[in-house]
Amino acid sequence: xxxxxxxxxxxxxxxxxxxxxxxxxxxxxxxxxxxxxxxxxxxxxxxxxxxxxxxxxxxxxxxxxxxxxxxxxxxxxxxxxxxxxxxxxxxxxxxxxxxxxxxxxxxxxxxxxxxxxxxxxxxxxxxxxxxxxxxxxxxxxxxxxxxxxxxxxxxxxxxxxxxxxxxxxxxxxxxxxx
Amino acid sequence: xxxxxxxxxxxxxxxxxxxxxxxxxxxxxxxxxxxxxxxxxxxxxxxxxxxxxxxxxxxxxxxxxxxxxxxxxxxxxxxxxxxxxxxxxxxxxxxxxxxxxxxxxxxxxxxxxxxxxxxxxxxxxxxxxxxxxxxxxxxxxxxxxxxxxxxxxxxxxxxxxxxxxxxxxxxxxxxxxxxxxxxxxxxxxxxxxxxxxxxxxxxxxxxxxxxxxxxxxxxxx
Numbered sequence: 001x002x003x004x005x006x007x008x009x010x011x012x013x014x015x016x017x018x019x020x021x022x023x024x025x026x027x028x029x030x031x032x033x034x035x036x037x038x039x040x041x042x043x044x045x046x047x048x049x050x051x052x053x054x055x056x057x058x059x060x061x062x063x064x065x066x067x068x069x070x071x072x073x074x075x076x077x078x079x080x081x082x083x084x085x086x087x088x089x090x091x092x093x094x095x096x097x098x099x100x101x102x103x104x105x106x107x108x109x110x111x112x113x114x115x116x117x118x119x120x121x122x123x124x125x126x127x128x129x130x131x132x133x134x135x136x137x138x139x140x141x142x143x144x145x146x147x148x149x150x151x152x153x154x155x156x157x158x159x160x161x162x163x164x165x166x167x168x169x170x171x172x173x174x175x176x177x178x
Numbered sequence: 179x180x181x182x183x184x185x186x187x188x189x190x191x192x193x194x195x196x197x198x199x200x201x202x203x204x205x206x207x208x209x210x211x212x213x214x215x216x217x218x219x220x221x222x223x224x225x226x227x228x229x230x231x232x233x234x235x236x237x238x239x240x241x242x243x244x245x246x247x248x249x250x251x252x253x254x255x256x257x258x259x260x261x262x263x264x265x266x267x268x269x270x271x272x273x274x275x276x277x278x279x280x281x282x283x284x285x286x287x288x289x290x291x292x293x294x295x296x297x298x299x300x301x302x303x304x305x306x307x308x309x310x311x312x313x314x315x316x317x318x319x320x321x322x323x324x325x326x327x328x329x330x331x332x333x334x335x336x337x338x339x340x341x342x343x344x345x346x347x348x349x350x351x352x353x354x355x356x357x358x359x360x361x362x363x364x365x366x367x368x369x370x371x372x373x374x375x376x377x378x379x380x381x382x383x384x385x386x387x388x389x390x391x392x393x394x395x396x397x398x399x
Binding site for chain 2: 012014025050066075
């Protein structure tokens with residue numbers, strides 16, 4: 001039979017309260033308020049810890065855990081591919097082409113997409129950059145067989161991705177540094 | 179060997195990760211509140227650590243494999259990380275960087291002005307001199323512990339007196355019911371009511387914890 005001993009130590013009472021509180025259902029805003037009321041900056045806590053986690057997860061040993069860009073973003077945000085593209089301000093075709101041919105696109109584009117993802121999707125830029133470093137062999141299955149023999153360039157990717165003229169100029173300007 | 183923690187964190191959505199970090203932050207704050215720090219501050223801890231850095235460190239140690247999470251033994255990674263936080267905070271609280279520092283003059287000032295070191299925050303720290311090399315955690319003797327326990331319970335019940343559910347929950351806990359389902363059985367509340375009560379009680383406990391900390395600090399001077 002389960003015998004209960006009266007709690008004789010206040011630490012045990014406080015620890016039990018803390019543990020059971022952690023099991024309770026909390027809304028995110030409630031948690032933020034609790035943390036802020038105790039003198040800690042909740043935003044900074046989340047950002048600092050996330051940055052550290054991303055850094056550790058993006059180290060070489062973890063590449064097996066990362067999916068190609070779009071799938072990774074879908075997994076992390078629970079949004080559809082088209083919603084992700086819309087939030088990033090690019091056509092879905094552009095995003096999927098970038099995912100498949102990340103080894104061809106300029107580093108300035110990677111950086112811009114990583115910044116946009118961090119801003120609009122709250123996915124850390126380190127993680128986005130890491131997904132774009134997945135070896136070409138691992139995303140080969142996603143590639144278009146019709147383009148296999150074609151010499152692809154980032155200009156060609158822009159041309160084929162249905163991007164508007166002003167946007168096209170923006171992405172080209174990132175490469176030229178203009 | 180497969181690092182299960184890395185896999186679990188990689189599978190988490192950003193929202194899930196945010197919620198877990200916030201939950202760990204809240205947990206670490208409360209635990210830190212419960213411990214006694216020479217800094218007189220439960221956010222900025224000795225050794226240059228902070229509550230942020232403790233949460234980060236718990237995740238780092240688990241991700242690096244320094245602390246190995248076994249999902250078969252503890253399926254919920256958040257619970258495992260709370261154990262790691264407990265261990266890190268306990269290590270810090272009993273470490274040599276958390277020795278009690280106090281000067282005779284600051285002690286007299288506190289008595290005369292009615293202020294306690296924790297109410298004066300960081301300003302005290304630079305003036306304090308090492309006293310007997312004991313940690314704040316060690317300052318409470320066994321025979322004082324019982325009195326503090328009673329005082330803390332009085333304060334907890336007093337601060338809960340306008341909320342009969344909280345009083346019921348505290349009384350059930352004092353009888354040794356330390357799990358939500360046991361408290362539910364003992365009080366007749368449903369489990370949801372117990373958890374909601376626990377969130378309210380958590381805030382009260384944090385306040386009492388601070389008051390008890392101030393009592394201990396005053397006694398130590």
